[in-house]
Amino acid sequence: MRHRLAFLAVCAGALLAGCGEERPTTAYKQGKYQGKADTDPWAGEAFKNDKAAWENAIRQRNQAQNEYLRMGDGPGGKL
């Protein structure tokens, strides 16, 4: 008898499992980004919301791609 009750309880649980499923919560709006919000690159741990410091770092990296400056002979120099 106990086994039968246990079996019925398991069956009922399996049957009702679908009832607990959550409905998708995405409220779709045509043409609008639907995903998670992203943060600015300067908002992380490295720059702690210091946008100017981040821009300086990027500016330096940008200029590191200019080999004329890296050689010390800038566009105003002898090239």
Place this chain on the structure above:
Amino acid sequence: MARMKFLCDAERCIECNGCVTACKNANEVPWGVNRRRVVTIDDGIPGERSLSVACMHCSDAPCMAVCPVDCFYKTSEGVVLHDKDLCIGCGYCFYACPFGAPQFPQDGAFGLRGKMDKCTFCSGGPEADGSEAEFRKYGANRLAMGKLPACAEMCSTKALLGGDGDVIADIYRTRVLVRGKGSEVWGWGTAYGKPDKPQQAPAQPGSKS
């Protein structure tokens, strides 16, 4: 700061695939997915050129326009990113992209197309910056570390420039002036639009045009 752009100098690219390797390594891109690749134009013909191609993070990105689930967004720096949790892997973006940038890992049964993967300008995605989830889904977030994309920074001949559009355009302009040739920038017109032509005055009725 202006928006982020890529620029590939065809006069300098030596087809070493260093950019491809750097991208694969930095982002741990899976086998079969190539966020960046080097293509050769007029292969075997005198004057052939090689170019490094990836997502150009277009000004008016066609992938954003065609996505049926609107999973694309553009950051304040002009980088086009997408949310992989929303992507359904339909492939519309691949057909719309003029650069063939969107990639689809075949990670399901029967060669099922997985969620789209593409160049993120090494700026991760919509997860916490530097988190494990961000790295797993989108790769490295070098921009949040104050660095530029690995491909551009790794380029040995500096054929591939990446960063602030105004700055890299200045670098390229200086180069063209010094060498006196090769002013054509492949893909820039397609990705970022052509400069506006001055408006011509409408022809007067009865006048010759």
